[in-house]
Every structure is written in structure tokens, then in C-alpha cells.
Amino acid sequence: MKLGVQLYSLRNQIKELGVEEVLKMVAKAGYSCVEFAGFYGLTPKEMKALLDKYHLEGISAHIKIDEIIPQLDYIDEIGIKSVYIPWMSGDDLKNNMDALVEQIKTVKKELDKRGVVFGYHNHDQEYKNGEDLVKQLLDKTEGFYSEIDTYWVKMAGLDPVEKMKEYGDRLKCLHIKELKTVGVKTDPNPVVGEGCVGFKEIFDLGNKMGIQLAILEVEGFPCEPAEYLKRSYENMKKLSNKILRLGIIGCGGIANGKHMPAEKRNPRAEMVAFCDIIPERAQKAKEEYGTEDSAVYTDYKELLKDETIDAVLVLTHNKEHCRITVDALNAGKHVLCEKPMATTYEEAVKMIEAAKKNNKVLTIGYQNRWRPDSMYMKQMAKDGEFGEVYYAEAIAIRRRAVPTWGVFIDEEKQGGGPLIDIGTHALDLTLHMMDNYEPAYCVGKTFHKLNKNTETGNAWGDWDVDRFTAEDSAFGFIVMKNGAVIYLKSSWALNMADPKEAITTICGDKAGADMLDGLRINGVKNGRQYIMKPNFSTGGVAFFDGAGGKEPADYEAANFSAAILDGQELNVKPEQAAVVTRILEGIYKSQQTGKPYYFD
Incomplete structure (x- = not known):
């Protein structure tokens, strides 16, 4: 999961120190990306140059819906990948939702051309009187997503985890802001993980759902901003550091010579299932690279039924690559397929289409x-x-x-x-x-x-x-x-x-x-x-x-x-x-x- 900072959090520091010093501070704390709430008087090229200088990605932006089209030059130059409507009053959203839906359709056409995710960022007013205006908006739109602000859901007296489950695949990003006391707006905010929002459960579910972005936001700092950013980053990193559960499909030469030894050394993965048409090979792989609880299969389709498996390695004969990879992607698994990708270009295209359709990672084993x-x-x-x-x-x-x-x-x-x-x-x-x-x-x-x-x-x-x-x-x-x-x-x-x-x-x-x-x-x-x-x-x-050292396969x-x-x-x-x-x-x-x- 990528970890970033909403630059609104550092608005006072930007006024005092300037944009460059703040970006430097964010990068030094460990974050890989930022979310914008304005562009601070810089041109698109100037902002992109500063981001590149500090190896930061301008991944997301909060932009009022009326201002998105006029700011497409920033989206294009910076390479912004998601745009969220940052705020609407509850009454305005409720009373004008149909008009907003039509406006969303118009703006979305431009963002779709650029492959940019479009969605809505909530506060607490969307959840008044037992309603969920965010869910209503999602139900009235297609391809429009939620950036759930877990702090404001908690402030509304609701469980962020339950809302995440309700939004399902319409949820693209977690907004992370810590809270000291439920129902009491806290300024300053505690360091992430030291309050009551319950981020362990939030990150655990986010990892399971495949959410790939979490953005830190702060209303007020209880300590020096640089210290706060660093401490929150370390806690968020621990919370988001899920261990992948891998299935191995094909336990022959390339599996034993390259992939399974590398995954055994990989601290972020564990091999929990092994499949081979020769049962003895799968059993041997389990004994050497798995645990007592690892499963053994001779039919890869049975392995794919295990919902706890996050990803599979397809290490079979070349002619099987496409069929197994597409089946795995359609089963909700990420896939690393050994080279060659396929035996025909038509097969390769099918694999890419399946990865995109299921929003899963697909890569090919070109370790050289x-x-x-x-x-x-x-x-x-x-x-x-x-x-x-x-x-x-x-x-x-x-x-x-x-x-x-x-x-x-x-x-x-x-x-x-x-x-x-x-x-x-x-x-x-x-x-x-x-x-x-x-x-x-x-x-x-x-x-x-x-x-x-x-x-x-x-x-x-x-x-x-x-x-x-x-x-x-x-x-x-x-x-x-x-x-x-x-x-x-x-x-x-x-x-x-x-x-x-x-x-x-x-x-x-x-x-x-x-x-x-x-x-x-x-x-x-x-x-x-x-x-x-x-x-x-x-x-x-x-x-x-x-x-004896780190190999290309690692x-x-x-x-x-x-x-x-x-x-x-x-x-x-x-x-x-x-x-x-x-x-x-x-x-x-x-x-x-x-x-x-x-x-x-």
C-alpha cells in the first residue's frame, strides 16, 4: 500500500517555509506520494519538477467539481491518478444529487480519457439522521468511487470498517486522520495509531480488499510536524505491511531453481499452497518451502478456490500460461507468470485484459x-x-x-x-x-x-x-x-x-x-x-x-x-x-x- 500525505495538513508550513521545503520534509519522513488541495501558485511544470526532485508522486488531488476541467493541465503534467470532490454540505448534496450526478458524468468523460480515478471524499455531514449520502451517490453513478475519511466516519458515530465493507470495490483510497475522543473534534490530532479510530482493523481490511493507497491528513500537530510525519509513517507502515499468501502452480525446474527459493527469502510473502500434476513434486515443494499447514493440490482450479490466497506464481508449460493466468486473475488473485508470457500475442492480450478487468497485478518473470x-x-x-x-x-x-x-x-x-x-x-x-x-x-x-x-x-x-x-x-x-x-x-x-x-x-x-x-x-x-x-x-x-547475496530473483x-x-x-x-x-x-x-x- 502506498503511503502519502494530504498537503492541506501542512498548509501553515507551506506559507512559512515554501512548497519545496515541505515536500522535502514529506519525502524525508518516508512517504512516497502526496495529495493536493491546491497548487500554491506554482505552474504544472514547476510542481512536477519539485516532485521529481524529491522522488515524490503527485498521486491524488482534492478539487472542487467546477474547477476540475480548468485544472486538467495540472492533472496531465503531474500525472495525477485520482481526483476527489473534497466537500459538500449535507443539504447541498442531498437536495442537488441528481444535478451532481449529471455533472459527474460530464467531468468523468475527461478524466476517463486520462485513466484518472474520480470520486468523493466524505466528512461527517453525509451520515446525519441515519442516512448515507455517499452510498446513495455511489448507487446513482458508475465508475465513481469513495475516498473514505475514516476520521469523519468515526466522528459520525459509525464504524469505518463496516462502511468499507459496504462500499466494497467502490472504495479506492483510505484517508487517515487520528482521533482522541469519539464525537469530540480533536485539534491537535494524535499520532496515527495512538488514538481511537482503530486503524489496525482498517488497514487489515484495506489490505484484504486490495486498496493500494492511504493518505495521512492532519488538522493540527501535537509535536513538530517533521516528528509527527515520521512517527505516523512508521506506524502506518507497520499497519499496512501485510504478508502475501502465495500459491505455487507448477513445482518443476524453474520453481525449484528460481522462484521458490526467492520467495522463501522474501520477508513479505509466505507460500501456503503448492500445485503440480505430479503429486510427489507438490508434496516435496511443501516440505522444503512451505509449512505444516500448507496445502497440496494436483488441480490448480481447486487451489484458486482458496479465498485466503492473495497471489499465485504460474510456473507451468508455456502453452498453459494463458489459461491458468486468466483463471487466476478471474478468481481474484494477483499473478507472476514465468516467461514467456504466452505462445501467441492473442493470448497475451487476454491476460492483460483479465488483469485490468479484475484490477489485479500481473507481471512476467524476466529476472535478467x-x-x-x-x-x-x-x-x-x-x-x-x-x-x-x-x-x-x-x-x-x-x-x-x-x-x-x-x-x-x-x-x-x-x-x-x-x-x-x-x-x-x-x-x-x-x-x-x-x-x-x-x-x-x-x-x-x-x-x-x-x-x-x-x-x-x-x-x-x-x-x-x-x-x-x-x-x-x-x-x-x-x-x-x-x-x-x-x-x-x-x-x-x-x-x-x-x-x-x-x-x-x-x-x-x-x-x-x-x-x-x-x-x-x-x-x-x-x-x-x-x-x-x-x-x-x-x-x-x-x-x-x-x-550468498541478493539474486535477481530476489x-x-x-x-x-x-x-x-x-x-x-x-x-x-x-x-x-x-x-x-x-x-x-x-x-x-x-x-x-x-x-x-x-x-x-
Whole structure:
């Protein structure tokens, strides 16, 4: 759950110290975002620059309904994600509700274009005489939400938890303000957690409901504002720090080699259910990574019936990814699906649509983004160090390392061979560095040249010639809409003396970088060519790196947990992973037709 501050709380400090000093104070206390109640004379660009300087998100705003349209430039520039009507008198709301509903429809059209949540922020006057004007307003509207002010619900003599249950999925945000005595307006407000509102129950239910934002508001401070903000943040953090209950679907090689060890190390998750079509594998996973109370299944649909499970990891054959992921999302679970996202772009789109429909987190297991060399290279790209990247290579070459276990070499079950297995990592890494997800067309070629050899020299034992129906190597040339090109090469078996896996090379008009011999940055400076090698360990298959330290899979697991619990941005967005699938599918189709494959 993201934790933020309503800047109205610091109105006096803003007058005295200025906006920048107050934002600095908020960030120093630990909050990640703010909610506005006015913009303090700053232009949209000026406000956005200050937020960026202190790594704060301008996530929400209280704006009178008549002023929302005139302030769309602030919403657009700052990237505000939710807008709430801040106050109406009870009589005005009751007597003019139908007119307000029509006005909401008009304003909502503009906010919907921007993907901005629109709703109402209550006080206590909405609950007079046994009425609930907020609920009445929600019932008269569609796609209009509540930002429940728990303090004012308590002041009205009601239970905030019961109101949260009543509002259900129409509730998007918790407003947090502490109260000393029920029915007595308290100024100053106690530190959150030291009054009588009952925030443990509120946060527990908020976590269960999937609410991802809590905003602190203060009428008056009992101590120095900086101290109050810090103490309240620490208490809110503890209250909102839910432990995810995970279900594992597929307990095979990738589960044991990457995901389950990482989740075992993850302090914000516990594995409570294990499913595999081979019951012995699920039982073994429970014994090694679960507890005595963990459940074991052979049918994933039975696992999905457990309402206490928050999220699942889909670690099955490629062809099962879409079906299981969509079922899990429709069952109300967040999903981390192992790569590739799907075997077709159509399937990937179905997964994204299911995540959006159910308002659940969906991410894909591209852990190579979390390697030290990858993170360093990505930061350089974000900083513009490479300039415009117009050529790149995505490399996933093994000389003789065919995975002979499971169904890897079965084209029908996996959707392909090295291209969809390891080429997918290299392509994802390359697109990630380029920040370019708009392919125009591709040309592809796959080969079955070595898979019928009986003298294999394979690192993982001889393969079954009759079962090896997938390609042994594949190559693609991808042209992006902006004219940039990518050369993708992948193999499990190829007569190449210097294999490299899950690496990328990018060439820009300012500098270039490759991972051929560790990370190397090259360019020209002061009239001289240079090659720079940052000093850290790189390369290899990501989930085997970093023994004894934090591995890429640990970062991946932490990001998935934080996205669900805190609203943290996903490092691997499903829309990005869908483009990887789309390009791989295009390469296979180009091979089938012998012609370029056009994406539009």
C-alpha cells in the first residue's frame, strides 16, 4: 500500500517555509506520494519538477467539481491518478444529487480519457439522521468511487470498517486522520495509531480488499510536524505491511531453481499452497518451502478456490500460461507468470485484459532485468548516455546446452525451442534498454540441423532424437517503427565456440554498450575512443548468479510483493512482455511463410 500525505495538513508550513521545503520534509519522513488541495501558485511544470526532485508522486488531488476541467493541465503534467470532490454540505448534496450526478458524468468523460480515478471524499455531514449520502451517490453513478475519511466516519458515530465493507470495490483510497475522543473534534490530532479510530482493523481490511493507497491528513500537530510525519509513517507502515499468501502452480525446474527459493527469502510473502500434476513434486515443494499447514493440490482450479490466497506464481508449460493466468486473475488473485508470457500475442492480450478487468497485478518473470549489469546499463540509457539507439543485438547462444528434462524440446507443448525459451530473455532485455516497444516487421529463420544427431556432446545429457521436435537454433531481424533494428540470435545447439546467453548489445549516436565480456561501455571522449568496464560481477543465467547475496530473483519477488502491497511500479509490465511474445510469434510466422511478417 502506498503511503502519502494530504498537503492541506501542512498548509501553515507551506506559507512559512515554501512548497519545496515541505515536500522535502514529506519525502524525508518516508512517504512516497502526496495529495493536493491546491497548487500554491506554482505552474504544472514547476510542481512536477519539485516532485521529481524529491522522488515524490503527485498521486491524488482534492478539487472542487467546477474547477476540475480548468485544472486538467495540472492533472496531465503531474500525472495525477485520482481526483476527489473534497466537500459538500449535507443539504447541498442531498437536495442537488441528481444535478451532481449529471455533472459527474460530464467531468468523468475527461478524466476517463486520462485513466484518472474520480470520486468523493466524505466528512461527517453525509451520515446525519441515519442516512448515507455517499452510498446513495455511489448507487446513482458508475465508475465513481469513495475516498473514505475514516476520521469523519468515526466522528459520525459509525464504524469505518463496516462502511468499507459496504462500499466494497467502490472504495479506492483510505484517508487517515487520528482521533482522541469519539464525537469530540480533536485539534491537535494524535499520532496515527495512538488514538481511537482503530486503524489496525482498517488497514487489515484495506489490505484484504486490495486498496493500494492511504493518505495521512492532519488538522493540527501535537509535536513538530517533521516528528509527527515520521512517527505516523512508521506506524502506518507497520499497519499496512501485510504478508502475501502465495500459491505455487507448477513445482518443476524453474520453481525449484528460481522462484521458490526467492520467495522463501522474501520477508513479505509466505507460500501456503503448492500445485503440480505430479503429486510427489507438490508434496516435496511443501516440505522444503512451505509449512505444516500448507496445502497440496494436483488441480490448480481447486487451489484458486482458496479465498485466503492473495497471489499465485504460474510456473507451468508455456502453452498453459494463458489459461491458468486468466483463471487466476478471474478468481481474484494477483499473478507472476514465468516467461514467456504466452505462445501467441492473442493470448497475451487476454491476460492483460483479465488483469485490468479484475484490477489485479500481473507481471512476467524476466529476472535478467535485475542483474547488476542490466540495472547499470538501464540507468545509463534512462540518463540519455547512449543517445538514440538505432542498432541492437539480442543474444542467447548456447553451444551444446539443450534442456533434456521436462517438455522443453517438445514444440507442441512449449510453442518452440530456444527462441521462445532463452531468446525471449535476450529480446526482453534489449527492448528494455531501448525503451522501444513498437515493432514494424520482422524476418525470421529457424533451424533443425543438430537435433537429430545421436552423438550430442550435450551439457545436460543426450537428448531423445524422436522427442526433439523444436528448433535447435533461430534467428530474427526486427525493424522498429522508428527505423531502429535488432538482430536476435538464439540456440541450444550451434557450432559456435564462444556462447553467450541473455545478453544485449546496443549502439546509440552518443555511445554504445555490450555484455560480451562483462559490461563494456564504448564511445569517444576528448577525441579518443574509450571502453569502460564498471567494476561488478555480471553475466550468466540470472537465477544462478549471486550465491550468498541478493539474486535477481530476489529483486523480482520483492517487486511483485511491493506492487501488490504498496502500489510500487512494476519493473516488468505485462504490456512490455506482450510485445516480446508478439515479436517471437512474428519470427516463427516469418519462418513458416518465408516472407517478412508485418505487425500492423
